[in-house]
Amino acid sequence: MATTPGRPAARGSGVTLAMVARRAGVSPQTVSNALNSPELLRPDTLARVRQAVDAMGYRPHRAAQALRTRSSRLIGYAVQPVDVDRSTPVMDRFLHALSQTAQEAGHRILLFVATPADDGPGGPLAAYEELLGTYDVDGFVLSDTDRGDPRQAWLEKHGVPFAAFGRVWSGRQIGDWVDVDGAAGIEAVVDHLVALGHERIGFLGWPRGSGAGDDRATGWKRAMQRHGLSVRGRRAASEDDAEQASAAAGTLLDTGVTAVVAASDTLAMGCYRALRERGLSPGEDVSVTGFDDSPAATVVTPGLTSVDQPMASIGREAVRLLMERIADPERPHEQLLLAPALVLRDSTRPPRAT
Amino acid sequence: MATTPGRPAARGSGVTLAMVARRAGVSPQTVSNALNSPELLRPDTLARVRQAVDAMGYRPHRAAQALRTRSSRLIGYAVQPVDVDRSTPVMDRFLHALSQTAQEAGHRILLFVATPADDGPGGPLAAYEELLGTYDVDGFVLSDTDRGDPRQAWLEKHGVPFAAFGRVWSGRQIGDWVDVDGAAGIEAVVDHLVALGHERIGFLGWPRGSGAGDDRATGWKRAMQRHGLSVRGRRAASEDDAEQASAAAGTLLDTGVTAVVAASDTLAMGCYRALRERGLSPGEDVSVTGFDDSPAATVVTPGLTSVDQPMASIGREAVRLLMERIADPERPHEQLLLAPALVLRDSTRPPRAT
DNA sequence: TACGGTCTTTGGAACGCTCCAATGGCTGGA
DNA sequence: TCCAGCCATTGGAGCGTTCCAAAGACCGTA
Known part of the structure; x- marks a missing residue:
């Protein structure tokens, strides 16, 4: 009668193991076992305890469990x-x-x-x-x-x-x-661009020294070499900021690349900016790719090809x-x-x- | 000697209140008071207890506190x-x-x-x-x-x-x-546009029925009326998706607005898209504003005027x-x-x- | 009927803390 | 000198759970 089943009081049922035990006519330890090691109980006892648990809306008190078991979960x-x-x-x-x-x-x-x-x-x-x-x-x-x-x-x-x-x-x-596997992701990007017919593919990354950034650069280099394409002078770096990236992308564009692979969506957006400043169209005039598949990639025009981290x-x-x-x-x-x-x-x- | 001060063992100091009490020559309750109600202690006792606490690297056990005080923090x-x-x-x-x-x-x-x-x-x-x-x-x-x-x-x-x-x-x-105060935010946007000289200002919102969306629409309407500007036929709605928003924005643009106030950055991006499809330039040809000041707003070209939620x-x-x-x-x-x-x-x- | 063995259940204690009520020391006034 | 009154400190219990070890129930066999 303590609580209506299915609608226990919100603020802790107020029901303890001992109460359930009394109602089920067993010891508290048995109730504990019913919940934690049911295989120890005789089926009929288990059923009786479970019924009492449900009827009373019993919930174990996390703090008490944590104190005893030394595990907070x-x-x-x-x-x-x-x-x-x-x-x-x-x-x-x-x-x-x-x-x-x-x-x-x-x-x-x-x-x-x-x-x-x-x-x-x-x-x-x-x-x-x-x-x-x-x-x-x-x-x-x-x-x-x-x-x-x-x-x-x-x-x-x-x-x-x-x-x-x-x-x-x-x-x-x-x-x-x-x-x-950032390198593999970038390699897939390069493969895709090569399949489209690109050969002069630049890489716009972060300054050397960051783990993920260097990894992605490696992917680009590896794929380029695999396709027998030159990487010389086709690499630029910038902090992860659209404005700064725009400048760095500019130097890349001036080398005549037809595609820019960026290490992040933000860098890619910087590349969009550099293109627009030159009166060029991202996608149409120069292909651009990003990394992260952030919300911005979907929302921008043209939609940004990107690498989605799972x-x-x-x-x-x-x-x-x-x-x-x-x-x-x-x-x-x-x-x-x-x-x-x-x-x-x-x-x-x-x-x-x- | 239990633990070196300043470098307590990581996995719980293993030190309990009782241990600290013994070392300080007081009762556990006094140690508890030293930590929770220091004003109850005589200054010299407090100092002694505190020293013991520090020396032993004592930390209260959260589960024990939670169990006793019925508060998990x-x-x-x-x-x-x-x-x-x-x-x-x-x-x-x-x-x-x-x-x-x-x-x-x-x-x-x-x-x-x-x-x-x-x-x-x-x-x-x-x-x-x-x-x-x-x-x-x-x-x-x-x-x-x-x-x-x-x-x-x-x-x-x-x-x-x-x-x-x-x-x-x-x-x-x-x-x-x-x-x-979304309405106030949008009003500020409209005021800004009016100050720039805009009069035909459209609103691109979400379908009616969402609390925040209707609130923002209200702000636009209120500000327009305050400035004596017409709102008739200047409102369009779309789900929060750039592609869909682009279509909705198109109908607005066709009415000859010089500025579009969007209820979100995503909707604003849809407006950018609609403009580009028409060979127009966001910012230059038609002003656009968003809401949220999301990362996309900074990164896009031109940078999107937006409303920053604190x-x-x-x-x-x-x-x-x-x-x-x-x-x-x-x-x-x-x-x-x-x-x-x-x-x-x-x-x-x-x-x-x- | 007694007995070893297995399976099920139990009692008591303990986790570490803070609540409550009560103790003891001290001061100042009668 | 004694006692009321205050302050600082203490003892004991209890929060709700699970651990451990031991007790009891039950079975088949001797």
Whole structure:
């Protein structure tokens, strides 16, 4: 009679294990077993307990479980400050996949802010340490891993389970990660352009030194060489900003390229701008491609051919890797490289007849 | 000696209140007081306890605190499925502000997925109910509130603290919320265009029925009337999709408008497309404005004049409202309307000489 | 009827913290 | 000297769960 079944009180049912036990005529431990190790119970007892559980709208108290089992079933994820959104145009999709998968595995995502720079006491790891110190989380999902990122090594050293979106860019590989094969994505782009008839294909990237950026540049170079095409003087670099990119793209265009492969959608947009400033039409006069398949790619005219990172799969895999690591800290590391997908739009067409 | 200060073990210090108490020569309760109600202690005792705390690297165990105080210090936030990203182009900023503010107030954000549609058992509220039943969260932050959204009423009825980003669009106002004054934002846009010399200003919105969309349309109408300008036949509508918007924008352009005010950046991009299809130049031939100041607005050519929603402030205020509601469930409701900021770029210029 | 073995259920304690009520020390006034 | 009154501190219990070890039920066999 405590609560109507199917419509438990919102704010915690107020029903405890002990109450259910009394009603079912068993001990609290048996109710606990009914929920956590049903195979231990005799079928009729199990049925009786389950009925009591349902009738009373019982829900276990997470804090009590966490205290006893020393596991919060929470996964920490650091949200990046906005001004570092360089490589995070589509993080919504990632976060959703993370939450969804975690939830299906009985866990949830806990957000926290961590300054990636060394400011704040204790450096960039202070926030991670804090969460662990209070037994707040069972592990972490990392993203935006960068060259010289201290996090993986630190977490591994302290025996903390984690899974990263992004490989380790310098030194030996550490821990479990999923990443996108950026080089392969760019190679697919080049192959596509070559199939259309392009030969003078430029690359507009970021300044050397960023892991993902150099990876993408490698893909371009590799594909060009595979097709026997020259890369000399066909490469320009700019920060990830449309205005700056426009200038860099200009120098590329002046070399007479018929297509520009950009390392990000933002850079590609800079290329659009450079073309328009010259009275040229993106797509028609010079083909342009981006990377990320951000909302801007769909919305712009002409639609931007881009490389779609499978964010949902990445999120799913990251959580899976973490769950397995938590279940078995000794298992061998797993490292996944996912292939991105080429999304064709109007910005890539056969070159103008020369 | 348990742990080196400044470098506590990562995985929970392993130090408990009782250990600190023993070392400081006081009772556990006194240590607890030192941390939670320092004003109760004699200064010298406080100092002694604090020293012990620091020396041993003590951190309270969140689960134990949560169990005893019946408060998890967690705030639930439902991440939207990606395909419903209509009004969520810049949620990253919002989430960051949420996390940051919550963290400063000693709370954290817990993500969960809730299908907004009625699918799944228990309808759209099942996920909220689940979180409450297990005492997982102290309250919720809502976003993407829509006409007929059942959440506010349900939460209020069950006495659950919450704060919404978005007013209640139908019926009486419920609970605490922050929202952006979309009408005012659009009015500012119109004022700006009028100041440039425009008179034939069209509005490209969403189909009637969405709260935010109708609000923005109202702003346009109000400003037009204030300036004594006609709105007849100057309004078109489309789903939030560049391709569809392009068609709708075309009909507007055919009426001879010199400027188009769009209800979103995506719609504005559709307008760019319609102009280009007609061999016209956005900005030069027809001024265009958007709403959201999404990344696309910066990146596109010409840069899109848009209305920036102060996502950081919204997130901050939402958490503040929630914290105050938790602290005092009886306090009168607070409802905030924040003014968005006009961001001028190259897409708005004086009309061509007629 | 007694007995070893398996399967099922139970009792008690413990996780680490904070609530509540009560203790003891101290001061100042009668 | 004694006691009321205040302040700082303490003891004990309990939040709701699961761990561990042990008890009981039940079976077939001797």
